[in-house]
Amino acid sequence: MRVPLRLARSVLLLPVLLLSAALLPGCQKYDELIAKDQVAEQRWADLEAALQRRADLIPNLVNTVKAAAASEKEILTGVLEARAKATSIQLRGEDLQDPAKVAAFQKAQEGLSGALARLMVVQEKYPDLKSNENFRALQVQLEGTENRILRSREQYNAAVADYNTELGKIRGAVVKRATGGTFKPREYFRASPESQAAPKVNF
DSSP states (O other), X not given: OOOOHHHHHHHXXXXXXXXXXXXXHHHHHHHHHHHHHHHHHHHHHHHHXXXXXXXXXXHXXXXXXXXXXXXXXXXXXXXXXXXXXXXXXXXXXXXXXXXXXXXXXXXXHHHHHHHHHHHHHXXXXXXXXXXXXXXXXXXXXXXXXXXXXXXXXXXXXXXXXXXXXXXXXXXXXXXXXXXXXXXXOOOOOOOOHHHHXXXXXXX
């Protein structure tokens, strides 16, 4: 008995349709994870830009202090050394999934924040420095930049939470396993309570 051609085609298409129906949610989850990972990557880039802005302000700030408070050589040297260390550590892609690398980056940034805080205290001993318009302008820029860093860190951590949560769900875990570990949890950018506060700016 001959099977009608239309029926034969339907029988052959059925496994394909079932397979497509099974794979479609996985494909959607894969796309969703890619999108969330890219958002986290963009937020990290924003945080890096804010950190770089701070690093770019430091040489001008140090030179201004040096002109009015040359005797504070140890503090000035400490700031420049902390800046060099902080800017020497760059994190990219998979580095953001490595707790040790992220911790080293955070430690270097905290060292720079601490050095800047000590530099801000110097102004109290030098009335000429406190009244220096260039120094005051740099302080305002630094304070604004520290606020940007704080906001960028919060936005990055929120994007990481969103991505990591999606990755931890059942379908996210299935996609992670099916792609051979292409997707891995990202590390949060944590900072100590002391470094979360912007340097005090007193006029």
